[in-house]
Amino acid sequence: MEFRHLQTFQAVAAEGSFLKAAAKLQYAQSTITLHIQKLEEALGVQLFLRKGRQTELTVAGRTLQSHADHLLYRAEQLQQAMTGVVTGEAGQLRIGSVEPVASVQLPQVLVAFCRQYPKVRLTLEVGVTQAISRKVANGALDLALCSPPAANLGLGFEPLFQDSISLLLLKSHALSKVKDITVSDLAEERLILTEEHCPYRDVLEKALLSKGINPYSGIESMSSGALKQMVRYGLGIGVLPAGAIAPLPPDTVERRLSDLDLKLSIGLIMNQQITVVGSALSSLAGSIQAHLSTTN
Numbered sequence: 001m002e003f004r005h006l007q008t009f010q011a012v013a014a015e016g017s018f019l020k021a022a023a024k025l026q027y028a029q030s031t032i033t034l035h036i037q038k039l040e041e042a043l044g045v046q047l048f049l050r051k052g053r054q055t056e057l058t059v060a061g062r063t064l065q066s067h068a069d070h071l072l073y074r075a076e077q078l079q080q081a082m083t084g085v086v087t088g089e090a091g092q093l094r095i096g097s098v099e100p101v102a103s104v105q106l107p108q109v110l111v112a113f114c115r116q117y118p119k120v121r122l123t124l125e126v127g128v129t130q131a132i133s134r135k136v137a138n139g140a141l142d143l144a145l146c147s148p149p150a151a152n153l154g155l156g157f158e159p160l161f162q163d164s165i166s167l168l169l170l171k172s173h174a175l176s177k178v179k180d181i182t183v184s185d186l187a188e189e190r191l192i193l194t195e196e197h198c199p200y201r202d203v204l205e206k207a208l209l210s211k212g213i214n215p216y217s218g219i220e221s222m223s224s225g226a227l228k229q230m231v232r233y234g235l236g237i238g239v240l241p242a243g244a245i246a247p248l249p250p251d252t253v254e255r256r257l258s259d260l261d262l263k264l265s266i267g268l269i270m271n272q273q274i275t276v277v278g279s280a281l282s283s284l285a286g287s288i289q290a291h292l293s294t295t296n
């Protein structure tokens with residue numbers, strides 16, 4: 001059933017004849033006849049009885065008439081909503097991000113975006129790359145900022161910047177006085193790691209394991225704030241993204257490993273098959289690309 005056929009039906013019902021409906025809609029009378037035939041075929045009922053040049057609604061026709069206005073109204077609303085999604089006048093965007101990008105870099109972009117598109121609803125989901133990239137792939141998220149996703153997800157990845165991984169130590173810790181901290185220096189230390197599957201943790205673990213050092217010593221945290229406080233109270237050496245260090249907790253210092261350049265590529269992933277050029281989503285992606293490419 002096509003909505004234009006419903007519009008034709010309403011015109012015939014209102015005017016009482018196919019001829020008058022054709023004049024009102026500026027269609028050929030044969031087009032009016034074809035529309036009604038198609039509508040009757042689709043519904044499997046007869047809608048009009050012809051009495052000379054006049055028409056009369058059947059019982060089925062009167063039933064359809066009682067619903068047609070609502071159907072056409074909802075169709076118009078849907079069309080307006082779809083137009084609003086493209087122009088940014090309406091709609092909802094669901095984005096994902098890893099930390100600390102979500103807390104440090106992303107808010108400034110979102111402030112500007114919300115000023116430009118005040119009627120677009122935003123949902124931000126913070127998680128690890130493994131989880132949020134899967135949601136982009138299955139359509140649950142529109143875009144995400146994370147490390148490279150798994151190849152089997154079929155997502156494109158546009159790298160935006162390299163995020164370094166730092167060590168956080170108490171000033172009183174012996175290694176805080178060491179000029180060049182090496183991987184071997186961590187062999188007997190208790191490391192406080194981010195959550196399992198965190199890409200930052202994965203980078204460090206691979207680097208340490210390649211040196212024959214087991215990086216896991218029993219403490220992990222899903223919160224960078226909690227991790228920093230654990231370091232402050234002497235539980236061990238924190239391992240977290242450089243962007244998540246500031247502000248430094250009291251009596252702590254930030255250090256890097258001298259023999260390993262621990263960096264993680266952070267970029268933008270989207271499902272290009274559902275991105276509408278010129279839409280609010282396209283605009284947000286462009287703003288993120290411009291901001292993160294110039295500030296890091």
